[in-house]
Amino acid sequence: MKILIDINHPAHVHYFRNFTSLMEAKGHAVLFVSRDKEMAQRLLNLYQIPYINRGKGKDGKIGKFLYLLYADYKLLQIASSFKPDLFLNFLHPYPSQVAALLGKPSLVFSDTEHATLHHKLTVPFATKVFTPACYRTDLGDKQVRFRGYMELAYLHPRYFMPNPEILELLQVAAGEKYVIVRFVSWAAAHDFDHTGMSLDNKRKAVQALSKLARVFITSEGELPADLEQYRISIPFDKMHDAIYYSSLLFGESATMASEAAVLGTPSIFMDNDGRGYTDEEESRYGIVFNFSESEDDQQRAIHQAVHILEDESSQHKFKKVRDRIVSECIDTTEFMVEQVLRYNLSQETVPAEHYTNVSLTE
Structure with missing residues (x-):
């Protein structure tokens, strides 16, 4: 079986890298195509995953539309040569559109409800769309819900063991508290009209947190000089170790908030839209604290962080x-393997009851 996986964001590498190892061990062929975004291709190189580069992408609505046309054409060229039996990706339109043109199945994972443009451009062309059970949006007959989170595809104990050597890299003393602060660029298509935390409140947060713990900032964009001194400086593949041993994650990234949650680290997440999975990680597990981007909520977020x-x-x-x-959720990677292998049986459907510990709604 030949599988084409398209990567549009660094997190997607983590979602599919363990799946790839398992599938290749079973004798299947996997080809990665990757957008050159942030650390995506550095991660692919780190995990020694060969890939084809499809360019950096564009910013702005017009730029993103033009890039959609380019990416579809590029993927069509690649697929014509590789001849995949199945396309697999996290929610973005290019692979599903090309799969539909070629009459091939397209399996899509998503946990981002407010990515409405990607929904409109992807779901009509996809074969199935897999979402956590807590997903707020009903995507229709193609949607399959599962009891778990995307982050468990790579942070499940089967795949991740924290390395305490990160404490030496951070120069953190034994028993010393530290906080990871995450600021995002708000440049993604689903982030239009978001402003995030004000610079003034970023400074207030760092000042308040630094009185109780060491502060390390990870930021997609530039930082003013007074905050730059807090920027974390570790190998990019050690961030999950840093999150595991931290006392708190504070910031604007839903993915990192959920990563912290499944690693047993409390997190503060600020976003006007929120996510179904961070809502559940708060209501069910009490380990994520969700706030909007309003001025009042930014102040409340700082207060909650201090309290923790x-x-x-x-x-x-x-x-x-x-x-x-971990005990209540599935191994997301194992679930991916099971779902993809359904399409290695001459498109025959395996009954839902074949899968254990999984909530399916088709």
């Missing part, structure tokens, strides 16, 4: 939450 750091019992309490999340 002042609670000396919080770190032990939240690590127990990780065990509960």
